[in-house]
Amino acid sequence: MSRNVIQYEVWKECHNRCTFCFLAEDTIYTPKEVKLSGIQNAIDQIKHDVETGVANGVALIGGDFWQGEMADEEVRTRFFELLKLCYGYLRDKKLNAMWLTATLTIGDQHDLYEALDLFEEMVPNAIENERYMWLCTSYDTIGRFHTPKMLETWEYHMKNIGEKYPNIHKNSSLIITNDLVKKTLSGEFDFVKFEKEFGTEIYMKTPSHHFDNMDWKEGKKKFNEMVGDFFLERTPTIEFLQKLNETQPRILEKIMNNELRANSLVGHSNKGDFDLMIRDQKDIHKNISSNPYDAIEKAQIEDCGHEKQYQCYIDCEKCFMCDLQRIFKIL
Ligand SMILES: C[S@@+](CC[C@H](N)C(=O)[O-])C[C@H]1O[C@@H](n2cnc3c(N)ncnc32)[C@H](O)[C@@H]1O
Ligand code: SF4
Helix, strand or coil: CCCCEEEEECCCCCCCCCCCCCCHHHHCCCCHHHHHHHHHHHHHHHHHHHHCCCCCEEEEECCCCCCCCCCCHHHHHHHHHHHHHHHHHHHCCCCCEEEEECCCCCCCCHHHHHHHHHHHHHCCCCCCCCCEEEEEEECCCCCCCCCHHHHHHHHHHHHHHHHHCCCEEEEEEEECCHHHHHHHHHCCCCHHHHHHHHCCEEEEECCCCCCCCCCHHHHHHHHHHHHCCCCECHHHHHHHHHHHHHHCHHHHCCECCHHHCCCEEEEECCCCCEEEEECCCCCHHHHCCCCCCCCHHHCCECCCCCEHHHCCECCCCCCHHHHHHHHHCCC
16 A cells, blocks of 8 residues: 555644744644544544554644643543554554654653653564654744743754654654745755754745735735744745755755655644545645645645645745746756
8 A cells, every 4th residue: 555644633732832833823722622532533533544444654743742731631641542552553563654743842741751662662673673653843943942942952852862762763844934044045054964963854844824814915924024034035045945956955855745744634623623634645746735724625726736825935926836846847
């Protein structure tokens, strides 16, 4: 069977408060009963999807799980039952891969370490046995690490997890913000050094958001006024893409890379309902959504064949995906 990773967004609650987060207010609080039903729904669906052979990879995503979102003992106990279910499928080779998200910026992350210990215990020698466990985190140069301490905490856990759990792979997702573009062009940020220092693969996605009661062009401008250098200026962005193409082409391929994307997402809302979004894996540069909360059917496709949200420049309405394809020489 070809790779089919299903991502289960168990809840949206997250205490990190990234200024740009597209989950917006939904990160603030999820009632206990909704968390419990999110877990139960994930358990039922994973059982179904694995037992019927629909899924060979499972991803658990938030919000976040490890920074106080599981403070309630019953929620924590049920979440660990969900983990045990997934680890058992990995051990029994009913699943090839599992992805677990972690934000890693606050506190000692004791629940996460317990979850990783449990993985080692239930799925020993994972790499030797071709069982793939990915710890998926994110890194951004603006909006994510609100204090130097939060960045230090992330760096500490990345290195510590690397030392303690050599059988666990790490992936870091970066938003291509205008700030990241500038820092890469000036040499302040270097993708290859970053990968080496933190023992991580990388994945990159474009900046996006929902703007209620505001058109897209206006929304991007207002958003940058609030959040900082987020949406992109086209000239430095093209320079950035060209620089990567010339000096680190392997890194350029990490932008919207299929290999690091789940095939579908089951999302849970704070009201307790859920929806399923299927991503088109055949032609990732044509009509996929970088914002999982816009289902493909709802997405607005522009004349160029890409979604409206790829018009993520602040100074014009050109399409980032078209620029990327030109530089990649896909067309
Ligand atoms: C919603 S978060 C959930 C997982 C985890 N809390 C994290 O941040 O990695 C999933 C991904 O969405 C990205 N994201 C959030 N807001 C975004 C935005 N406005 N534009 C593009 N990506 C965004 C985050 O950086 C992260 O990589
Ligand atoms: S850590 Fe992830 S879910 Fe939490 S606020 Fe930041 S982007 Fe949103």
